[in-house]
Amino acid sequence: MRIHGRGALGGVVAGGLMLAAGAAVAEEITLNVWSDPVRLTMFDLYDKTHDNVKLNVTTIDPAGLVAKIQLGMQSKSEVPDVIFMNDIGYAAQLSTRRSNYLLDLTGKVPQSVLDEFYPNANSPCYINGKLLCLRNDIAHDVVWYDKPLMESLGLEVPTTWEEFQALGDALVEKGYSLGSPIVPFQAFLVTAGCDMVMPVAGKDDTVKIDLTTEKCLKPARLIDHMIAKGSLAKVDPFDPSVVEQVKSGKVPLLIGPTWFGEYVIKPTYEMAPGKLAVALPLRWEDQEQPLTWSWGGGVYGGWKDTKHPEAVADLITWMASDVANQTNAVTLPAHRPSALAWGERLKSDPFYASPDAFDVQVKAAEYSHPGYTSLRFSVEEAIVKIVSANIAKGGTVEASLPALQTELVNLAKLNGYTVE
Amino acid sequence: MSAIAASASPPAIARERARAAKRKGRRDARMAYLLLAPYLVLLVMFGLFPVGYAFGLSFVDTIENAFYGLANYEFVFNDFRVPSAVVNVLWFVAIWVAMTMVGVATLSLMLDSIGRKTATVLRTIYFLPGAVTSSAVVVLWLFMLDPGVSPFQGLLHAAGWTYSIDVISGLGLALVFSIMAYFSSSGGWIVVFGGALSSLPTEVMEAARIDGANRFQLATRIKLPMIWRSLVLMGILSFAAGLQLFVEPQLMQLAGPQSAQNDWSLNQMAFQYAFRMGDFGASAALSTMLVGSSIIIALVIVFATRFYKID
Numbered sequence: 001m002r003i004h005g006r007g008a009l010g011g012v013v014a015g016g017l018m019l020a021a022g023a024a025v026a027e028e029i030t031l032n033v034w035s036d037p038v039r040l041t042m043f044d045l046y047d048k049t050h051d052n053v054k055l056n057v058t059t060i061d062p063a064g065l066v067a068k069i070q071l072g073m074q075s076k077s078e079v080p081d082v083i084f085m086n087d088i089g090y091a092a093q094l095s096t097r098r099s100n101y102l103l104d105l106t107g108k109v110p111q112s113v114l115d116e117f118y119p120n121a122n123s124p125c126y127i128n129g130k131l132l133c134l135r136n137d138i139a140h141d142v143v144w145y146d147k148p149l150m151e152s153l154g155l156e157v158p159t160t161w162e163e164f165q166a167l168g169d170a171l172v173e174k175g176y177s178l179g180s181p182i183v184p185f186q187a188f189l190v191t192a193g194c195d196m197v198m199p200v201a202g203k204d205d206t207v208k209i210d211l212t213t214e215k216c217l218k219p220a221r222l223i224d225h226m227i228a229k230g231s232l233a234k235v236d237p238f239d240p241s242v243v244e245q246v247k248s249g250k251v252p253l254l255i256g257p258t259w260f261g262e263y264v265i266k267p268t269y270e271m272a273p274g275k276l277a278v279a280l281p282l283r284w285e286d287q288e289q290p291l292t293w294s295w296g297g298g299v300y301g302g303w304k305d306t307k308h309p310e311a312v313a314d315l316i317t318w319m320a321s322d323v324a325n326q327t328n329a330v331t332l333p334a335h336r337p338s339a340l341a342w343g344e345r346l347k348s349d350p351f352y353a354s355p356d357a358f359d360v361q362v363k364a365a366e367y368s369h370p371g372y373t374s375l376r377f378s379v380e381e382a383i384v385k386i387v388s389a390n391i392a393k394g395g396t397v398e399a400s401l402p403a404l405q406t407e408l409v410n411l412a413k414l415n416g417y418t419v420e
Numbered sequence: 421m422s423a424i425a426a427s428a429s430p431p432a433i434a435r436e437r438a439r440a441a442k443r444k445g446r447r448d449a450r451m452a453y454l455l456l457a458p459y460l461v462l463l464v465m466f467g468l469f470p471v472g473y474a475f476g477l478s479f480v481d482t483i484e485n486a487f488y489g490l491a492n493y494e495f496v497f498n499d500f501r502v503p504s505a506v507v508n509v510l511w512f513v514a515i516w517v518a519m520t521m522v523g524v525a526t527l528s529l530m531l532d533s534i535g536r537k538t539a540t541v542l543r544t545i546y547f548l549p550g551a552v553t554s555s556a557v558v559v560l561w562l563f564m565l566d567p568g569v570s571p572f573q574g575l576l577h578a579a580g581w582t583y584s585i586d587v588i589s590g591l592g593l594a595l596v597f598s599i600m601a602y603f604s605s606s607g608g609w610i611v612v613f614g615g616a617l618s619s620l621p622t623e624v625m626e627a628a629r630i631d632g633a634n635r636f637q638l639a640t641r642i643k644l645p646m647i648w649r650s651l652v653l654m655g656i657l658s659f660a661a662g663l664q665l666f667v668e669p670q671l672m673q674l675a676g677p678q679s680a681q682n683d684w685s686l687n688q689m690a691f692q693y694a695f696r697m698g699d700f701g702a703s704a705a706l707s708t709m710l711v712g713s714s715i716i717i718a719l720v721i722v723f724a725t726r727f728y729k730i731d
Binding site: 066067070071073074093096097098099183184233234235236238239240241244376378380381384385388389391392393410414415 | 482483499500501566568569582583584585586588589676677678679680681682683694695696697698699700
């Protein structure tokens with residue numbers, strides 16, 4: 001294909017000097033890419049469909065990505081031009097003074113493309129006002145339920161957290177429960193707008209941490225009540241005990257991210273076809289609309305010292321927003337037109353009890369939490385360290401919040417944030 | 421000396437002999453160094469050089485490549501997580517070293533007092549977990565401590581534990597890590613002590629037996645005092661290894677997100693500094709302090725127990 005390009009140019013240019021310049025333009029460039037195994041086929045497709053760019057793709061263990069880049073930059077050896085980050089936190093970790101890797105994509109991705117992403121889908125990529133990455137897939141929480149089971153129990157699918165709690169109380173008496181509160185609880189704790197390390201708009205490296213408000217206490221009490229009652233497990237959705245409960249049909253409804261349907265409920269919970277349905281995320285009674293947290297969703301980023309910033313930006317944009325490419329993606333695309341094409345297959349999938357399974361998921365994307373952003377430290381790890389440890393000893397989430405506040409403030413300061 | 425003095429050889433021949441002996445000695449020494457060389461090269465490359473490099477790095481700002489004074493040390497001392505990590509690691513070392521010293525000594529002495537064949541079989545069995553990499557041992561233990569899947573389910577349920585977090589919280593992380601580390605490392609030591617015990621002079625054992633010592637007395641009064649130096653050595657090495665605890669807490673996340681421990685030990689903190697924050701200087705500072713305390717404590721033990729003194 002490279003030969004083809006040169007031939008075409010050769011026909012146009014006459015002078016030797018011009019020919020040399022022409023050849024330089026058509027010169028194939030090589031970009032080093034570090035991908036996780038899942039995104040390999042997507043990068044391959046770009047390689048095949050783009051004549052002027054050759055991708056040198058290396059598969060990297062996603063968990064070791066940041067460490068490998070740190071080492072590469074420190075030893076000034078191979079540093080990739082483009083990376084896929086399967087953890088949104090990596091974007092913040094790779095854009096500090098000490099680990100300054102990410103290329104500023106502001107102005108390099110067309111605004112028209114950015115406008116096509118779901119609301120807040122790119123929140124993890126805006127760091128101090130700069131666009132440092134593009135989101136590949138979204139993973140907001142929705143309500144998953146076993147439609148025939150809920151109907152046979154004569155129960156309504158809840159729309160508010162208050163109803164969810166009442167449903168739990170009613171179910172426990174019948175020997176059922178509502179799964180796991182997605183340990184370490186962050187997804188539940190932020191639903192009422194709790195300021196659990198939220199970036200402050202317009203102020204660089206500034207976060208708000210305040211766990212003393214009712215917005216935090218209310219969801220904490222809900223978790224405590226439901227764990228005490230037994231309607232929620234105190235362990236994560238993959239814990240053998242939870243898996244066993246769902247498998248045996250004792251969990252008619254649970255909250256989980258969009259990828260739960262295809263990758264957890266179908267293969268791990270082994271739900272039979274024709275039962276699973278999706279409902280919009282829950283809201284609190286005093287909220288006008290839901291505010292839903294996410295679990296996962298990867299992002300693409302480039303290297304600030306790359307020799308080909310334009311090609312890097314083009315590759316990243318294509319990976320995240322090319323409809324033909326994203327149609328076959330593994331998880332729900334963050335780019336709206338891609339997502340709509342992607343979702344066609346779900347509409348006719350007999351696994352789902354109703355054809356609106358996909359429509360509800362993308363409708364729910366409108367309620368994504370704007371605070372699901374990239375931070376240099378992990379709030380989840382802090383919750384595990386403080387709250388999970390207390391829960392294991394029989395304590396409550398509510399009583400753990402002051403200690404969690406101290407831990408988060410310390411962590412934020414240690415990582416160079418100003419805390420408000 | 422008396423042999424030389426008594427000999428009638430002229431001084432020239434004596435000188436010649438002495439020179440020959442010296443040459444042979446030099447040849448032997450050269451041979452010894454030659455055989456040692458591969459080890460010394462590796463020691464310098466992967467032992468001494470990295471330590472020296474880290475020491476230098478700990479005074480440098482790795483971004484500006486400028487002298488940074490004690491700023492990296494200051495950063496580590498000001499990290500609010502370091503004191504709790506120190507306490508964690510000390511608890512772990514205390515429990516694990518005690519467990520190793522008592523456990524390995526007891527098992528080795530017991531093995532030494534039973535039939536040779538049975539002892540060899542048992543020793544091999546003890547060694548097996550050590551042949552598995554420590555990371556795999558950790559994963560095995562995570563299964564064993566999870567009441568949902570453990571083969572000791574009944575026992576864990578009887579203790580009132582339903583989930584793995586109950587077990588871990590009930591036992592305490594320091595004890596859990598000690599158990600994991602004990603099983604991955606003690607087997608090797610039991611084999612080493614099997615060798616040490618079988619090389620003890622048989623006439624001493626015979627004499628003790630004739631004097632009426634039973635197996636227990638033989639083990640505690642005769643064998644134990646004869647191998648205590650090796651036990652101290654094991655203690656020192658275990659202590660140094662224990663301060664570097666990393667794999668066990670780092671792999672806890674495999675038991676589920678509610679079990680993850682990312683800043684439990686000091687080495688994990690050093691890892692986080694370097695590979696999450698990109699702060700190689702702070703990481704080097706913490707590592708230097710770890711090596712420093714290991715060396716100081718080892719020296720204290722060596723001198724306090726007169727470890728290298730020949731009786």
